[in-house]
Amino acid sequence: MTPLLKFNGVFERNIENKIFSVENEQQFEQLALEIFQVQAVQNKIYKEFIEKLNINVSEVRSLQQIPFLPIEFFKTHEVITGEFIPEAVFKSSGTTGMETSTHLVKDLSLYEKSFFTNFNNCFGACEDYTFLALLPSYLERNDSSLIYMMKKLTERSNDSRSGFYLNATADLIELLSRLNSETKKHILVGVTFALLDFPNQVQTDFPQTIVMETGGMKGRKKEMIREEVHAELKNKFGVKTIYSEYGMTELLSQAYSKGDVNYFTPPWMKVIIREPNDPLEILSPTQAGAINIIDLANIHSCSFIATDDLGKINADGSFSVSGRMDSSDVRGCNLLVV
Numbered sequence: 001m002t003p004l005l006k007f008n009g010v011f012e013r014n015i016e017n018k019i020f021s022v023e024n025e026q027q028f029e030q031l032a033l034e035i036f037q038v039q040a041v042q043n044k045i046y047k048e049f050i051e052k053l054n055i056n057v058s059e060v061r062s063l064q065q066i067p068f069l070p071i072e073f074f075k076t077h078e079v080i081t082g083e084f085i086p087e088a089v090f091k092s093s094g095t096t097g098m099e100t101s102t103h104l105v106k107d108l109s110l111y112e113k114s115f116f117t118n119f120n121n122c123f124g125a126c127e128d129y130t131f132l133a134l135l136p137s138y139l140e141r142n143d144s145s146l147i148y149m150m151k152k153l154t155e156r157s158n159d160s161r162s163g164f165y166l167n168a169t170a171d172l173i174e175l176l177s178r179l180n181s182e183t184k185k186h187i188l189v190g191v192t193f194a195l196l197d198f199p200n201q202v203q204t205d206f207p208q209t210i211v212m213e214t215g216g217m218k219g220r221k222k223e224m225i226r227e228e229v230h231a232e233l234k235n236k237f238g239v240k241t242i243y244s245e246y247g248m249t250e251l252l253s254q255a256y257s258k259g260d261v262n263y264f265t266p267p268w269m270k271v272i273i274r275e276p277n278d279p280l281e282i283l284s285p286t287q288a289g290a291i292n293i294i295d296l297a298n299i300h301s302c303s304f305i306a307t308d309d310l311g312k313i314n315a316d317g318s319f320s321v322s323g324r325m326d327s328s329d330v331r332g333c334n335l336l337v338v
Contacts, residue, residue: 016110019296020117022267029063032270032294035303036066043081045073046302053280063272064282068292068306074101074250079302082106090145092249093138093216103145103249106300111252114297115149116156118266122256123187123210130159130179134190134198135214136166145249146214150189159184168198180208188237189245191216195233205238212243212256226261226321246321250305252297255319262318268296271311271319279306288312290325 015035022028039046040057046069050057053067060066073079074092076099086104093100105111119126133150141147154162161179165172179186187210190198195213211233224232230242241259255263255271265271272292275281283289291309298305311321 015299016113019268019299020113022296028267028270028296031296032063032066032303033061035296035299036060039081039299039302039304043079043302045069045077045079046081046304049073063270063294066294066304067280068272068274068304069302070279070306071101071248071250071308074103075099078102078104079250080104080106081300081302084300088148089143090148090249091141091143093141093144101249103251103301105252108148110297110300111145111148112152114253114266114268115152118254118256119153121266122258122264124185126153126156127158128185129153129157129162130184130186131157131162132172132175132186132188133164134168134172134188134194135164136191136194138191146247159186168194173199173201173204176206176209177204180206183208186210187212187243189214192229196229196236198236200236201238207238207240209237209239210243211237211239212245214245214247230261248307250298250301251293251295252301253295257318262314262316262320264318270294271313273311273313274306276310276325285313288322291319291321 018031022031037057040050041047049069050067055067069079084106086106087108088105090103090105091100116126123129131150131154133154135147135150138144138147150164161175176188189212192213192215195211213229213233233242234240243259244257244261244263245254246256246263247254253266253269255265255269257263270293272294273283273285273287273289274292275283276290288311291307291311293305293307295303295305308325309321310323310325311319313319
């Protein structure tokens with residue numbers, strides 16, 4: 001494969017059209033390898049990383065041969081492909097004194113297309129939903145990719161009652177009761193600690209509410225596995241299932257779980273499991289290990305990220321997260337110990 005040495009407007013538009021049209025494994029791999037050839041040349045940090053590994057880019061012909069950039073580089077370097085003035089700068093959350101990651105976003109419309117398309121595919125048209133965001137620790141920030149996504153989903157909603165809530169106020173409880181009585185489709189997206197702090201309802205359950213936790217325990221000392229968190233939230237809201245979002249500042253795509261602890265990626269996103277002690281060794285789908293992510297939408301940054309999460313791929317194509325590598329910082333947006 002001949003490397004494409006220039007990221008130009010025509011190539012970018014062509015690639016963007018292909019990203020959200022991926023239908024099968026063959027198309028995904030072909031596009032991933034095409035993007036790799038560009039990023040391996042045009043992404044300075046990724047290029048240096050590959051050179052340090054003594055990998056010949058022209059000899060990479062499968063997903064298993066692609067090197068994945070450690071996610072820690074986003075804390076210390078500008079991870080960009082080509083040269084551009086970013087339209088937005090997203091930063092990860094973190095406790096005081098923690099070094100955070102930075103994602104320079106060239107084109108916000110690409111991020112919007114990613115999350116709108118993914119939501120519509122998973123849940124149906126976002127215009128039909130009322131969105132309620134319970135994200136108190138994020139609201140004061142203007143550099144959160146999660147806040148940006150929720151603002152855009154709220155704007156796309158046809159219900160003027162969609163919006164953000166600082167805390168679980170009486171107004172929010174009243175609105176949830178009203179939406180349940182109307183059987184109007186609605187979703188409560190909340191950082192985990194805020195959902196856990198939601199007051200217990202003695203007389204009212206919200207069985208029609210889609211409750212989605214995004215992670216985030218805000219430094220709580222009590223460690224809870226995700227099953228325990230979901231059990232408590234089910235009881236608190238009177239629902240049968242709890243949904244989850246798996247996303248991170250360094251990416252432009254998300255995975256969703258629909259009522260259990262297994263996440264499903266959109267067609268342009270893929271999880272590959274690596275050996276934790278040998279980052280270049282890719283494990284079989286049945287083995288547990290560290291999570292690598294391919295996000296084809298991340299064309300202006302790096303589409304091949306080695307995360308600090310541990311997990312496995314399930315028989316149905318979903319993946320589950322079992323914990324974090326011991327040497328990793330605790331990420332503010334995903335602070336569940338599972």
